[in-house]
Every structure is written in C-alpha cells, then in structure tokens.
Amino acid sequence: MSTSAPPDISPDHTPDRTTDPELAHEQAHLADARRELARMRAKTLATDRAAGDAVSDAFLAGALARRAESLQDDPTSTLFFGRLDLDGSHPDAQGHETWYVGRRHVSDEVGDPLVIDWRANLSGAFYRASRTEPMGVTRRRRFGVDRGRLTAYEDEHLQDATEQDTRSAILASEIERPRVGPMRDIVATIQPEQDTIVRAGAGTTICVQGAPGTGKTAVGLHRAAWLLYAFRDKLSRSGVLVVGPNRAFLEHVGAVLPALGEVRVGHTTVEELVAERAPVRGADEPAVAVLKGDARMATVLARAVAAQVRPATEPLVVPRGAHRWRVPAYEVEQLLRELRERDIRYGAARGVLPQRLAHHVLLAMERSGDSPDDQVQDAVARTSAVKKYVETVWPALDPRQVLLGLLSDADVLARHADGVLTDEEQRMLLWHKPPRSKASARWSLADVVLLDELADLVDRTPSLGHVVLDEAQDLSPMQLRAVGRRCSTGSATVLGDIAQGTTPWATASWEESLAHLGKAGSHVEVLDRGFRVPALVIDYAARLLPVIAPGLGAPQSVRDNPGRLDVERVATEALPDAVVDTVQALAAEPGSVGVIAPESLLPALQRALDARGASYGVLGRDHGDVDHQVDLVPATVAKGLEFDRVVVVEPARIAADEPDERTGLRRLYVVLTRAVSGLTVLHSQDLPELLATAG
Numbered sequence: 001m002s003t004s005a006p007p008d009i010s011p012d013h014t015p016d017r018t019t020d021p022e023l024a025h026e027q028a029h030l031a032d033a034r035r036e037l038a039r040m041r042a043k044t045l046a047t048d049r050a051a052g053d054a055v056s057d058a059f060l061a062g063a064l065a066r067r068a069e070s071l072q073d074d075p076t077s078t079l080f081f082g083r084l085d086l087d088g089s090h091p092d093a094q095g096h097e098t099w100y101v102g103r104r105h106v107s108d109e110v111g112d113p114l115v116i117d118w119r120a121n122l123s124g125a126f127y128r129a130s131r132t133e134p135m136g137v138t139r140r141r142r143f144g145v146d147r148g149r150l151t152a153y154e155d156e157h158l159q160d161a162t163e164q165d166t167r168s169a170i171l172a173s174e175i176e177r178p179r180v181g182p183m184r185d186i187v188a189t190i191q192p193e194q195d196t197i198v199r200a201g202a203g204t205t206i207c208v209q210g211a212p213g214t215g216k217t218a219v220g221l222h223r224a225a226w227l228l229y230a231f232r233d234k235l236s237r238s239g240v241l242v243v244g245p246n247r248a249f250l251e252h253v254g255a256v257l258p259a260l261g262e263v264r265v266g267h268t269t270v271e272e273l274v275a276e277r278a279p280v281r282g283a284d285e286p287a288v289a290v291l292k293g294d295a296r297m298a299t300v301l302a303r304a305v306a307a308q309v310r311p312a313t314e315p316l317v318v319p320r321g322a323h324r325w326r327v328p329a330y331e332v333e334q335l336l337r338e339l340r341e342r343d344i345r346y347g348a349a350r351g352v353l354p355q356r357l358a359h360h361v362l363l364a365m366e367r368s369g370d371s372p373d374d375q376v377q378d379a380v381a382r383t384s385a386v387k388k389y390v391e392t393v394w395p396a397l398d399p400r401q402v403l404l405g406l407l408s409d410a411d412v413l414a415r416h417a418d419g420v421l422t423d424e425e426q427r428m429l430l431w432h433k434p435p436r437s438k439a440s441a442r443w444s445l446a447d448v449v450l451l452d453e454l455a456d457l458v459d460r461t462p463s464l465g466h467v468v469l470d471e472a473q474d475l476s477p478m479q480l481r482a483v484g485r486r487c488s489t490g491s492a493t494v495l496g497d498i499a500q501g502t503t504p505w506a507t508a509s510w511e512e513s514l515a516h517l518g519k520a521g522s523h524v525e526v527l528d529r530g531f532r533v534p535a536l537v538i539d540y541a542a543r544l545l546p547v548i549a550p551g552l553g554a555p556q557s558v559r560d561n562p563g564r565l566d567v568e569r570v571a572t573e574a575l576p577d578a579v580v581d582t583v584q585a586l587a588a589e590p591g592s593v594g595v596i597a598p599e600s601l602l603p604a605l606q607r608a609l610d611a612r613g614a615s616y617g618v619l620g621r622d623h624g625d626v627d628h629q630v631d632l633v634p635a636t637v638a639k640g641l642e643f644d645r646v647v648v649v650e651p652a653r654i655a656a657d658e659p660d661e662r663t664g665l666r667r668l669y670v671v672l673t674r675a676v677s678g679l680t681v682l683h684s685q686d687l688p689e690l691l692a693t694a695g
C-alpha cells in the first residue's frame, strides 16, 4: 500500500499539500464536484412548482424542497472519501475507469457522475474488493479528510502481487478519534464483513450476534439506509423502523440516518411500539413478567378470542315489508364454522358476517319466488335485525375486556389455559385484587404486550417493509411476536449479544428468538472485531464471560491504543468526592465522559457534582437536546451507549441491584464495555470475585 498521510494521521509522512500534484488533482475534482452539486441544487430550486391542481402542486413543492435540502453542501465534510480505479472486467463500470465514492450522487450537466453514492452497486467493490477477489479494482484509494479538505490518500493496488497488505492509517485514525456527542456514520470505513450484512437483500432477515463494540448498531443503521436506497419505491411506501432499548439510546443513534439523508425512518422502543394499546401504569414481579412474556400465552389468548364466537341457538329473523324472513340456527351455525375455519382475523370475519347472513336471507327470498338484487342484500345486511344478531354470535371485542376477564377470573383462565399452563402458573397470573373495570386496570408492560397480541388477533397489525431490532437479546417471546407482526410481510435486521442479556426473559439462543419473531431459520452472522473497547478494558470485562455466557468469546480489539484501566478502592464516605475528582480530571481532555453508577447512588453523586459546580446531564432523565461533556448514567440505561472515558462506580452494587447473579454480572459486563479510550473503576465495596482475581 502506498500512502500520503496528513499531519492528523502520521506526522512522519506529512505531504506538502500545496505541491503534492496527486492530492492537488483530487482536490480539484472535489472543487468540481462541489460546483456541480451547487448547480444541481440551483436547478432544483428553479424548477417550476406548478403541476396542475393544488394538491399536486403542494406535493411537488414538498418533494422539491426535500431534494434541495438533500443537495445542500456541507463545507465541513468532503463529497467523497474514496476512489476506485477499475479494469474493464467490472460489470457496472460502463466504460469509466475512475469512480469517486461519497455520501451522495453528484453528476454534471450531461449526467456523467462525479461522485457515486456509497450505496450504489458499484460502491460495493470499495468496501469488499480484496487481493484474493479484486472485483475488477486495480486501485482503491482512501482519502484522509480534515474540515472539508482532502489531507491524504492511501492506495491499494489489489492486482499487484508484489504489494504487501498494511494496516490502514485512515481507518485507524477514524477508530481512534475521541468520541464526542451522538453516534456518527461509518460510511467511509465500513468493513467487508459489515458490508455483507449492510447489503443483504430486502427480503432477507439477518441476525447479528456480536460482542460489545463490534459495530452491530452501526451496521443495522447503514443497512436501513442501504435498503431505502436500493428499494426506495417499495420501502418508502411500507416504511422502515428502528427499535432500540430506551430513549437515551435512540437519542445517541438518532442522528446517523438523517446524516445519511434518510429522515423518514422512525425510531422507537418496544414500550412505545405497543403503547397505543393502553398506558403502562403497573409492574409485575419478575416471575410473573417472565410467564406473561412466554410464547404459550399466545395460545391462551388465541383460545380466549376464538371462544368469543357464540353458538347460534336462535334463528335469524329479518322483517321486511309484510314478511319476516328466517335463516334457521343450524344454517347460521354452518356459516360460523366456515368463517372460524378460514385463516382470517376475528374482526375481518365479523366484518363479512352481515353480508353472509344477508345472502342467506336472499336465498330464502328466492326460494319463495322473489328475485331480489344485490342492493336488497346490502339493505338486509344493514338492518338492525342483522346487526343485533351479529352482536350476539360474533360480538365486537375490546382486547382489554378479554384480558381483564382472563386475569381476574380463575374459571375463565382455566378454560383457555387448560393443558397449556400449569395450575401453579395460572395462579401466578391471576390478579390478587382484580380492578373494577378495564379502564381502571393498572396494566404492566407485559400486559400491554398481551393486549397487542389480542389486538392483532382481532385486526391484523399492518406490516412495515423492514424493522431493525437492536439489543434483541432482551426481548421476551411475546415482545418478539409484537415486533414480528410489524414486519410480517417485510424483513428484519436483528442485532444483539447474548452475553448482554439483562432481562429475566433474555433469550438463550438466536434460533429461538427468530422463531418467535416469525423469521425462523434466518441466517445468524457473528461479528467479532471490536471497534470500540480497547484491549486492556475488554480483557478486564471478559473475565465475566465464562459465567455470563459460556461459549461466547470476547471481541478482538482492532484498536491500536491498548487503552487505560484504573481500578481504585476508596472509603465509602469518600466515594462521591472521589468520583467528582476523577470526573474533573477526565473532563480536562476533549471527549465525552460517562459516569455509570447504580441508581441508588445517583442522588449522592449529583449532590457531590453540584457542590463542586460541575456541569453534567443525567441520561434517561434529561432530554438529549443539550450536549454535555459529562453524563451521569444509571447502570440500567447504559446499554448501547459509548463514551470516550468511562467511570464505573461501585460495580458490586450494580450487580447486586439485579434479580439474580448472572443478570447482575451481565449488567456489569454491559457497563464495563462502554469506554473508547479509558475505564476507571471506583469502589468502596469488595469487587465481584471474577473482577477481583487477576485474569
């Protein structure tokens, strides 16, 4: 590999930017591309917005405004970060030898591309071409950039057998940069194993198991952006959704897709996803929540809904003029049986029932010599006699009423749970003090997930085109079903790490999770190169792995910097001040600082920080609209986040706050793996045994 490295990469190889002709040539191409982008934008702004009628005009104006916005140049960034030189063998080369790869497509007046989108077919070679499979690439060039200027380039001549592979300094500098603010995109440095996941087809559900910091979240978000590019028509209609563990996480990752030009992707949590069914106002004991999240509940609920259809014991009688038309009960019963056997939702069957009954009335009319037409059938279907009859045999359902019945009445529950749940399990489910009505019930999150299942049994939940489900290891089978029904006709990207499962219902295997999601048999890919956590820190955290996830390995840190690890014991009463001292020392350098502590210690830490005039935010409480260098993070909120430097306070207590030892140590594993450059552990209690003993 030949390089021309900038001061910010390696001071030993500083090129003279003013005289390096190659860099000057590339800088000139960048200037051309900027000019053409400005031209494209000006043309869009000058486009006539009158399409004909007012609605079309408004639609066109909106589309043009969005396009103009997406064509806005960002002077702090460059329009491309890579270049491909191709031989004639690449199928998409179209006679061009040189292609520049960037965040968006830029073309000149006659339509010739100056920059191609990183998601275009051809760009795949930028990420995946190798010496063993050059994909028609003779030279791959990566650019070092600094504040909107090209500062360096690195070349790989993939078809030159004499050239040695060397480590990319540009990739290294990207990975080593101090973290500030929310997560950034990684388009310039997506790795080959990541790119394979990003570009998996629209119909493909893929599950990624990866240790902390292996880029799962980054890959999931880039996959969403790629899908929206490659299948724009289909997916912009059906929609793409990102589901993450909590709001703090969504705020951390929420800027990535807009930065890639995708502003219409929803970001939500499982809790928010099902919130339309009822507000969460109660909580369950862990054992009850585990049971309510068990997939067997789906069978109980399906039975409860099916049982709402009542046998037809009376004939249907429809008065019309001087006549009273009758459909005998056995005929209605036959009709109900047919509808029950069809694979349609309760509500859909109820919707067609009036017409079916009316049709039988019509048959009776015909038998008596009348010749009624379709309008008569419609009129009969709308009569109050038919409506009332439908209400008795196939009543309207409120999911909350059905669940209220199940959880408050032992007989009702026994009828539907017989052979599915044990007597003991049925006892656990029943409310000790049933609420008076569905409106006064204090539904727990697990209840609301059951309501979501019930709602779907009544009326099919619309499916999106694609769902990216992050931290998926933490979802119960019933929660996975809730997400799965939202991509039942689409596909999913399922991201997680079994070792980071911190719920009592966390999954033991991806095969199981995928089956509950409705995507059984989907491919599971493992990522094992760690881009976040430096070696010293990951080795320390990995001491927990044999207990929390036997069989799973630690990531191989690809960071050059081994990182810093300090473990310090202080007296209990001195702990808050020791935390503030450490935070102030760490905050003297650029980069974010996360102080991760057990919930119960937060008030004392806040008092100590306030007393010393420190400026900080509290994640999970404050909204992410203000960026603080220092964040106080309850241990339960830390999942998926990263900070340049992390202070973990009182690990033994973080572990002890969880319902069992394994979950406690898994929580600890999560918090110990948030650091990009350094980890400080401050404790007054003894450390958990696995951390205390040298690894």
Ligand SMILES: Nc1ncnc2c1ncn2[C@@H]1O[C@H](COP(=O)(O)OP(=O)(O)OP(=O)(O)O)[C@@H](O)[C@H]1O
Residues within 6 Å of the ligand: 174, 175, 183, 184, 185, 186, 189, 190, 191, 194, 210, 211, 212, 213, 214, 215, 216, 217, 218, 219, 497, 500, 531, 532, 639, 640, 641, 642, 673
């Ligand atoms: N190819 C890459 N180039 C540069 N940075 C990368 C790359 N892949 C991942 N990263 C960076 O590594 C860090 C960790 O990535 P990410 O948060 O996606 O990991 P994760 O596997 O989801 O971690 P966790 O399991 O802890 O949630 C992020 O800062 C991300 O930008």
